[in-house]
Amino acid sequence: MSERFSFTLNATDGAARTGVIHTPRGEIRTPAFMPVGTAGTVKAMMPDSVRATGADILLGNTYHLMLRPTAERIAALGGLHRFMNWERPILTDSGGFQVMSLANLRKLTEEGVRFSSHIDGSKHMLSPERSMEIQRLLGSDIVMCFDECPALPAEDKVVAESMRLSMRWARRSREAFGDRPGHALFGIMQGGVTQDLREESAKALVEIGFEGYAIGGLAVGEGQEAMFGVLDYAPGFLPEDKPRYLMGVGKPDDIVGAVERGVDMMDCVLPSRSGRTGQGWTRRGAVNLRNARHRDDPRPLDEACGCPACRNYSRAYLHHVVRADEIIGSMLLTWHNLQYYQDLMQGLRDAIAAGSLAGFVAAFHENRARGDIEPL
Template identity: 65%
Template sequence: MSLAYAFDVKARDGKARLGEITFARGAVRTPAFMPVGTAGTVKAMFPETVRQTGADIVLGNTYHLMLRPGAERVAELGGLHRFMNWPRPILTDSGGFQVMSLSSLRELTEDGVTFRSHLDGSEHHLTPERSVEIQRLLGADITMQLDECVALPCPDEEAERAMLLSRRWAERSKAAFGSDPARALFGIVQGGTVEALRVRSAEGLQDIGFDGYAVGGLAVGEPQDVMLATLDVTVPVLPEDRPRYLMGVGTPEDMLLSVMRGIDMFDCVMPTRAGRHGQAYTRFGRINLRNARHAADPRPLDAESDCPAARDYSRAYLHHLVKAGEILGAMLLTWINVHYYQSLMAGIRQAIGEGRLPDFAAQTQAEWARGDIPPRP
């Protein structure tokens, strides 16, 4: 395999694309869901199990790894891939989401953002240049520019201010990244839900030139129809020959509908977080294992699943583990959820390749709507 980063669109079905991103560490089949490994681990999962679900790439986080154990230490230990025993591609988020999520612990200036650590109160200054440096030390295959993500809804003036700051930071991130044919740098489109701002942001980033383009600042408080309408405006402005990444999304339906609008990549904490809280994602929709109706149910979650956790353990046992607070419950349900997300992506990819994505989408949505039918008493 070539050492150079490349993206190839292999098939289209409407606006949806079947593609492949290649790196020295392996190929990423798109549309792709990236399990979130914020601190160098996909919570409650072994790396080899993550791979067995079908994941080609995982996500790490600049802010959290900067605080603990530190980027320089990870580099000394051989990089994030070796550190977390994940030899395949890794994308690292730049810390921009924490600008929003940790707004009470940071100070924002033109130069960058100063965080007060949520761990010990120590101060850490993160600039576009330092964010790129940290991601290089970690060994990221995909580096994200530092940006400012704002919560929605927000005034148009605030969305414009953050978008323009993010574009200036994009220029600095590109200059700091330089040229590296083996790795990729993605720019991030901002602009809230203001159509004109989204278009300006997307066009401005293309003038700078990136290996891929992310749509940031969505799934942060807006309804689904507003998110989709924003994608309808933004995606057509993005170049055809670069991957398109919708950050922080989302539910299975969010991803399915976004793929149909031309999105190639996703990440979200939802499947792992839900697993730790007794929730399972299946082809029947989301199932709450805390509900008493599962207490004496001998059926597995899905007898036809090729995920052992969904196929080989009874609902009664999963209910017991969740109610008892046993770690195994979180492990099994997280495995089920990540597997389902990867199975959904695999089904989407196959449907695009066969030119039947609308039928696949309709059938999948019908199964979700029908739900999990309880056994007869």
């Protein structure tokens, strides 16, 4: 185990990279997909089951945990790792995105954001300093700067003002974070879909200096083409020797495209949320288990998958428990989806290491284009 936070780049294939993030709580193989455990749990999963899929790190959420059960309570109970029984690394986001998207009656100033809780209407203030304090109380291994994320599309002037505010907040986050060996603070690049704003943001962050860098403000309504357009240049503005994290992404083809463009880390609620709504992600695309075509089908959801849902149950059974709203439906499909995502990441890591990424990506798209297996 490493006593400090560091990043080793092992191989590249075009812009794509594979390596290892070293932390005192364990290694994170990159490119990495981080399951989202918003409120101290990956919904419908036990922590050891999440680990069994191949996940090296989870994501927790500052906004949700500060409101319930509170960061102070979690700290008194031994920190988030002990609280949720996950001993490996945890990344916590800063709360900024949720304040913008969920909170009521928010007021944004240079100091931070005053808002009313979406749970009970209680009043709160979230600033760079408070966000750093909450994430310290949670004990997260990778801490995110407090930033503002405007919804796209937005005028360049609005995006520029928001980005510059986020850069001032990034400096305050760095100062408030202090010296915490073994823990890392990541800066967040903003700037919408405008190249010169992205470059200005990256320069400001690199000047402050962080252990890793995130590409924020994407997957917020701009569409895949615009997102890939930004990713064609944005990772290149960031230091090669530090991890690059694309926040809130995404669908499997988003992930593959991001990795091709030099991204090392991603997170998304999609695999777990889809699992709770009867959708399974497979090598041949998404499958809706609610559809009647599955009710007499004895075949597995994905014969190439080794998860319990595919190993032990038929499509007919999954269809039945999903339609009956049985909890096991959410459990099995969430496990399957997380397994599929982690298998995809392992495939990407292996292909980059072998210098065969182009072939892997071509096969990935070819399989998905075939669509689901023929009905019986």
